[in-house]
Amino acid sequence: TECGRCRAVCPAFRAGSTLDPKSLILALQTRLHGENRDVPLIDGLVPKAALWDCTTCNACAQVCPARIPIPDLIISMRRNLALEKGQFPAGLAHALENAAGVGNPWGMDPASRTAWTKDLNVPIAQAGIHYDVLYWVGCSASYDKRAQKIARAMVRIFRQASVNFAIMAEERCHADWARRAGEEYLFQTAAQENIGNLSRYDFDEIVTACPHCFNTLKNEYPQFEGGCYVVRNHVEFIRSLIKTHRITLKKSDRAKIALHDACYLARANGVVKEPRKVLKKAGARIAEPVESAMTAFCCGAGGAQLFQDKPPRINAIRIKELKDTGAQHIAVECPHCLTMLTDASSDKEIPIEDIAEIVADAIEVKREMTDAERQRK
Incomplete structure (x- = not known):
């Protein structure tokens, strides 16, 4: 198809980046038809910079009448650059090194992951104890000062609803962004480590306030043995607390x-x-x-x-x-x-x-x- 609907919704294209999803598909189409065999696919038919501009928001695939999975194709080409050539943009390469080394993209000390809980007396998961909810905090809410306010808000909500919850001290980055950057090995390593750690604890469900954590734990970890869990994002969970009258909200001043x-x-x-x-x-x-x-x-x-x-x-x-x-x-x-x-x-x-x-x-x-x-x- 050559309709160009992908261009109309692509955030990278609309922001003036190198990525043009329609041109990318047409370039791949010529290769499939046997044309331009002497021209390299990546950094020839398709600019390398364009591959790193995709946000994997999936808006292009959503509107494509031919259902072409453009983000998946881009991730496949990124994987070629990553696993065969070891090529990443500088900032991304640093984040990947940090995640591989200490389990988070910013290189923060793993021992400080739960430091935000010190004045809250948040329960740390222990083997042999049952929890209704395992709260998956995520790297941002663990280390970023602004995002920590989200985690603190979640703790307040859990407690006001009398939810029996805990966090996992061994939590490490789920690495969905590494998979989307083409670093499949790092993603699989992180997934297997997290699944192994989660297996030590008894809980009914995982709740997380990060959509990337949510999507990964719910839809991608089941690809691995032992990785199937009941997972809810915080918005769905909060909605259920309101419906069951476990929390009541007064009118906010945010009109x-x-x-x-x-x-x-x-x-x-x-x-x-x-x-x-x-x-x-x-x-x-x-x-x-x-x-x-x-x-x-x-x-x-x-x-x-x-x-x-x-x-x-x-x-x-x-x-x-x-x-x-x-x-x-x-x-x-x-x-x-x-x-x-x-x-x-x-x-x-x-x-x-x-x-x-x-x-x-x-x-x-x-x-x-x-x-x-x-x-x-």
């Missing part, structure tokens, strides 16, 4: 909120109604940007873009769309979206918060259970 849908929640997993229902329960009027829900515009972080040294482009387009709604606040569902949109926002007077933070502030406080009471429960 008009623009909601940014995360690609790996909405487009990849169909989670669209839940965040809107949660925000409405908090008394918010939701302002929908031009592109929202299943057709939401990407923040620019996915596909390992978060770890590449690039100027703001995609996130600048998205933050303008959100501000054009006239909303006084912006709600997100992902720590990466939070980072990208905050970086792109020149108007710091418009708060950007995760839904968990909004809920934690709106929750009607009741007495928290003591640790002893939680253990008896």
Whole structure:
């Protein structure tokens, strides 16, 4: 097909990057037809730089009438560069080295992964004890000061709902971004290590506030032996707490909120109604940007873009769309979206918060259970 619908929705193309999904498919088509055999595929027919501009948001595949899986094709070519030639953009190469060495892309000390919990007395999972929820924190909420507010909000929600939960001290990066960068070996190594660690503990389900963690644990870890779990993202989980009256929300002071849908929640997993229902329960009027829900515009972080040294482009387009709604606040569902949109926002007077933070502030406080009471429960 040569319709060009992929161009119209591709965040990288619209931001003026080297990537042109239509041209990429036409280049592959000529090779399949036996043309240009003397021209290298990568850095010949297809510019190498274009391959590293894809955010894997999957908007192109969603609108393609021929159902061409363009992101998968790009990842395959990245894998060739990664595993056969060891070629990565500089910032990404550094993040991959860190993840392989210490289990997170920023090279932070693994021993400090749970440091954010010190004043909260968050339970650390122990073998032989049953937990209703294993809270998968993720690297951003473990190490990034701003994203840690999401984790702290989740702890408050768990406790107000009397949820028997714990976090896993041995948690390491799930490495979905490494897989999308073509570093399949690192992804599989991380997956097997995480699955091995998870197998030590008894829990009913995993809850995480990172859509990338959610998508990986739910849809990709089952590819490995022992990797099948009940996994829910935090928005779905919070919605269930409200429906079962385990938490009650009072009206938030955030009257008009623009909601940014995360690609790996909405487009990849169909989670669209839940965040809107949660925000409405908090008394918010939701302002929908031009592109929202299943057709939401990407923040620019996915596909390992978060770890590449690039100027703001995609996130600048998205933050303008959100501000054009006239909303006084912006709600997100992902720590990466939070980072990208905050970086792109020149108007710091418009708060950007995760839904968990909004809920934690709106929750009607009741007495928290003591640790002893939680253990008896």
